[in-house]
Amino acid sequence: MDDDLISFAPEAEDGARLRAAFGRFGTGVTVITTQTETGPLGMTANSFSSVSLDPPLVLWSAALRSKRHDAFARAQHFCIHILGEDQGPLALHFAGQGHDFSGFDWHPGPDGAPTLSGVLATFHCDTHAVHPAGDHSIILGRIRHAAQRRGDGAGLLFDRGRFGTFAPQSGQ
Template sequence: MPALTGQRVHAAQCSGAVAVSGPGAPASDRIWTPPAEHGTRRRMNAYDLIFAPGPDTDVPLRHAFGRFGTGVTVITTQSEIGPLGFTANSFSSVSLAPPLVLWSLSNTSRRHDAFAQAKHFSIHVLTDAQADMALHFAANGEGFDTYPHDIDAQGVPLLHGCLARFDCTHHASHPAGDHSIILGRVTQVATKATGAGLAFDQGQYGRFQPF
């Protein structure tokens, strides 16, 4: 069976949306109990809980989003205060022609404006040996000296040892509720032929084990 084994990531370790960014990251370890009087939430055989999202269901909604396991990326850019990094699990490919990718980050992140306005950025797909890097850039946008990297012509840090890297120019940025969706046009790709990806599922980092 597929399995994830790893360490629990608490909200205090996260910046912006998610240990990684995106609404599916753990914000709390609280156990949410639906109010008995709320008729729209009901237990059924196929599911443990069914509810209509609303102001009092942020915790279970976040937990439900977190049921979707993902890979983990670190996005890097150059900013007015120097190079910045951001851990995100909201990365997705969008289009082959033209080559487009997207990711999202919380509007309340202190790094939001730097990334939303960045003309150039690089998205790094992490290996299962890079959980420390993911945790670092989830909590702190700086501190690149800890990790081997190069600097490209636009000043963007290019981290070493990742499974894949997508160098991008800003294509578009769209407001989406309490997040911003950032679209990048891929100008260069770097990949490794072997290696396993870092996975993130229900607040834990780990690695995928196939059937």
Template sequence: MTRPIPHSFVPDPQNGRLLRDAFGRFATGVTVVTAATEGGCAAMTANSFSSISMDPPLVMWSPALASSRFPVFAQARHFAIHVLAADQADLAWTVARNRNALDHAGLSANAHGVPVLDRCLARFDCDLFAMHEAGDHMIIVGRVLHAQITEGDPLAFFGGQIAGIARG
């Protein structure tokens, strides 16, 4: 049984707080996306990740056009999406706050030279398949070239905060 919605509204671009709060009612996983830069690593925390297709194997994520990190990802031919584990909240927040957080982290590189995290629940090494403008974000579609998984509990995001997922 669902409860009545305490606030209803018409989305208003001038005041997006209620809309942002409504979007935040959808619990998501948390990822860190990486791409190679000259001499370093671009990294961005994102909860906009989703699988799209099995054949061909496609995934997507949506960085904000206004992000100072967006130009690197818009030009990246290859990138890696890391699905974070429950104990990686500090990493998620560090990358979200600091664009150079992984520059000197001693990361290894995948077959395409993209810096990758040594540990995460899943990693998708991708090449760029398509990009689609969508309002104030860009939908970046990647073709999965390689994927790997490990066991563990997921890191979740709900209502603007890190949240747990109760597994039955």
């Protein structure tokens, strides 16, 4: 056994230790958007993952405790935005609240979901399935339209509660 590891059996009342262990897995950062009856809605998520190329499927997870969960679980369409290294303020904004799109350049996408400008990539999806998964819902989307920014651009990363990016390799 590795003496540097802190071992524990996850219990419901020990969520902080489990969250800290999960936080050791650095991820990319996304903002998910949809159009609701009351207007555009956004949510920051780092639970995004590609699933399949044929058919083109992606997934992300929404916490049941989120006030935005039900709107996304019911949405027919949504857009996933892959954020660039300079878009930490955008991620923080939509982590805190989701109805205020003022100050952000956006337009309706092909299915009506808000499309934020300046991101690295977008995936406009139809909701393919929503699966209960503990204290989250797994939302599976079928990509109907995708786009990516021309040229290089580092993605915004989230690791142990902090935003960051990869350092450029020497010679780049």
